[in-house]
Amino acid sequence: MFLICANSCGSESSTPTAPPPKPSPIPPVVQLNPVNGHSNQANFQLSGSTTGGSTVTVSGGASVATTTANAAGAFTASVPLKPNSQNTLSVTATSPAGLTSSLVTVIVRHDDSRPVLNVLYPNDSVFDTDGDLRVNFAFEYSDSFPGIEIISVTNDRAIGGGLSKGGVDAGANIITAPGASPVIHPESATYNASLDHEFPIGANSVVISVADSAGNVTADTVEIEVAGTEPSFSLVSPSDGDVLTPGFVMRVEFSDVAGRVVQSGLNFIADKPLIGLLSQDGTQSKGAEAGETFGHAFSITEGSLLSTAEMNMDSYAFPGGETTIVAQVFDLAGNPSEADTVTVTAPDPYHSILVVNSIAQAGAQGHTIPLGFTSFEPFGGLQFSLNFDASVMSVDSISSQGRAPSSPFYEASGEGKLDIVMVDLAGDPIPSGSGVVLHVYASINATAASQVMALTLTDVQVANEAGDPINVVTRDGFIEVQR
Structure with missing residues (x-):
C-alpha cells in the first residue's frame, strides 16, 4: 500500500509563487x-x-x-x-x-492690426447736433479680423452727478451704464445723453475707443465745451416785502430741457434759522439752521415743460423780523440756475406749549404723554400745570427730553393735577427751537371706559433770560382710552 500526499510528506516547503506582471506604462494626457x-x-x-x-x-x-x-x-x-x-x-x-x-x-x-475709428461727433466745436442741448455721439469703426468686441465712451468728469445719483462716474463707460440707450450697429454706433446723464457745463474730455478680440485698441479724444444747458428758475412767491404769515405758500418754477432737477437740487438758504414746528399728532417738520438749505421742505410737482415746488409755512416759522432768502436750483449734473434773492418779514411768532395726543389701553402702565415746547428765543424757565381726570389716569414720573433742563421739578396731586417747573439750576437758558421737551409717564385705570380724556394746560408762566414774563399759547390735548 502506498501513501499519497498532495505536498511533500513530512515537509513544510512549497512551490514558489510567480511575481505579478508589471503594469504597462500609461502614455501622458495633455x-x-x-x-x-x-x-x-x-x-x-x-x-x-x-x-x-x-x-x-x-x-x-x-x-x-x-x-x-x-x-x-x-x-x-x-x-x-x-x-x-x-x-x-x-x-x-x-x-x-x-x-x-x-x-x-x-x-x-x-492679429496686431488696430481697428479703424472715425468719430463723426461730438467735435471740438459742437457738442449737440440735434438741438436738444444734450451731448450726443456718433462714430464709425471697422476691423479686418476678428471684429470689434468692446466699445467704450468715457468722460473725465462725472455725468448726471455720478453713479450715486443715477448718473455715470468719471472714467466709467457711459454707453453701458444703466439707463443708457446706445444704438449699436456692426460698423457704427450712436448715443444721445439722457436727462439723467446730463454733462456738466464747461470743459469735458471725452474718450471714444474700440477694441477687437485680439486686444488691439484705437481711441480718439474729443474736447468739448458744454454751455447753455443750465436749468431755468423763477421764485414766484414770496416777493420782496411779503409777510410770511401762517398758511403762506412759497412757490418756485423751474425747468431743465437738458437734464433733471430733483429734491436734492432745490437750494434755499436764509440768513435766519427756519424752525420746523411740532404738531399735536407728534410729527415735526425738519427745519434748517441759518445758512443751511431748506430745500427738503418743498414738494415738487413735475410738469412736461415746467415743474413747480411749494412749501407751506403752516409747518414752519422764521424768527420775527426781516429774513433774506437766496433761492436757486441745481440739476443732477450740478449745473446751477441763476439765483433769486428776496427779503421778507416774519411776524413775531407765538411761543407755544402743547400736549401731543396719544392712545392708551385701559390698564396700561408707563404710558408716555409727550409735551412739546416751541420758542423763538432762549427762555430762562417756565412752569405750568397739566390737568387730567384722576379716576382715569395717575402720574408715575416725568423725564426731560431734547433741549429741556435735565431735572425738571414736578408734583402730582391726587386730584388730577401735575405741577411742573423747568429751570436750569446752573443758570443756562432753555434754547430756542421746537420739539418734545418732557415725557409724562402715566398709568391708566384698568376699569376705565373707552373715552377721550382731555389733558389741559393751565397756570402757564414763562420768563425770558432777563426774567421778564413772556406770552405763550397753550394747546390742550387728549388721551384716547381704548379697551
Whole structure:
C-alpha cells in the first residue's frame, strides 16, 4: 500500500509563487487651459497640464516650442505665432518613460492690426447736433479680423452727478451704464445723453475707443465745451416785502430741457434759522439752521415743460423780523440756475406749549404723554400745570427730553393735577427751537371706559433770560382710552 500526499510528506516547503506582471506604462494626457482664440502677442503663452516631468512640444506656429512640465504636471509654453495669420497649434507630451500623448490641437489667430475709428461727433466745436442741448455721439469703426468686441465712451468728469445719483462716474463707460440707450450697429454706433446723464457745463474730455478680440485698441479724444444747458428758475412767491404769515405758500418754477432737477437740487438758504414746528399728532417738520438749505421742505410737482415746488409755512416759522432768502436750483449734473434773492418779514411768532395726543389701553402702565415746547428765543424757565381726570389716569414720573433742563421739578396731586417747573439750576437758558421737551409717564385705570380724556394746560408762566414774563399759547390735548 502506498501513501499519497498532495505536498511533500513530512515537509513544510512549497512551490514558489510567480511575481505579478508589471503594469504597462500609461502614455501622458495633455489638457489645455481655456484660451482666447485671438492674440496680438508675437509669443503666445499656452498653458495646461500633463504627466509631471514630461516634455511638451508645440508645433504649427512660426517655429516649434518646447517646455518641460513641473513635478505637478503644469506647463506653460511660449509659442511664436505666424504674424496676422491663423495658427493651428498641435501639442504633444512625451513622458520620462518615453511615451507620447495623443495630439491636441488649438487654433489661435494672430492679429496686431488696430481697428479703424472715425468719430463723426461730438467735435471740438459742437457738442449737440440735434438741438436738444444734450451731448450726443456718433462714430464709425471697422476691423479686418476678428471684429470689434468692446466699445467704450468715457468722460473725465462725472455725468448726471455720478453713479450715486443715477448718473455715470468719471472714467466709467457711459454707453453701458444703466439707463443708457446706445444704438449699436456692426460698423457704427450712436448715443444721445439722457436727462439723467446730463454733462456738466464747461470743459469735458471725452474718450471714444474700440477694441477687437485680439486686444488691439484705437481711441480718439474729443474736447468739448458744454454751455447753455443750465436749468431755468423763477421764485414766484414770496416777493420782496411779503409777510410770511401762517398758511403762506412759497412757490418756485423751474425747468431743465437738458437734464433733471430733483429734491436734492432745490437750494434755499436764509440768513435766519427756519424752525420746523411740532404738531399735536407728534410729527415735526425738519427745519434748517441759518445758512443751511431748506430745500427738503418743498414738494415738487413735475410738469412736461415746467415743474413747480411749494412749501407751506403752516409747518414752519422764521424768527420775527426781516429774513433774506437766496433761492436757486441745481440739476443732477450740478449745473446751477441763476439765483433769486428776496427779503421778507416774519411776524413775531407765538411761543407755544402743547400736549401731543396719544392712545392708551385701559390698564396700561408707563404710558408716555409727550409735551412739546416751541420758542423763538432762549427762555430762562417756565412752569405750568397739566390737568387730567384722576379716576382715569395717575402720574408715575416725568423725564426731560431734547433741549429741556435735565431735572425738571414736578408734583402730582391726587386730584388730577401735575405741577411742573423747568429751570436750569446752573443758570443756562432753555434754547430756542421746537420739539418734545418732557415725557409724562402715566398709568391708566384698568376699569376705565373707552373715552377721550382731555389733558389741559393751565397756570402757564414763562420768563425770558432777563426774567421778564413772556406770552405763550397753550394747546390742550387728549388721551384716547381704548379697551
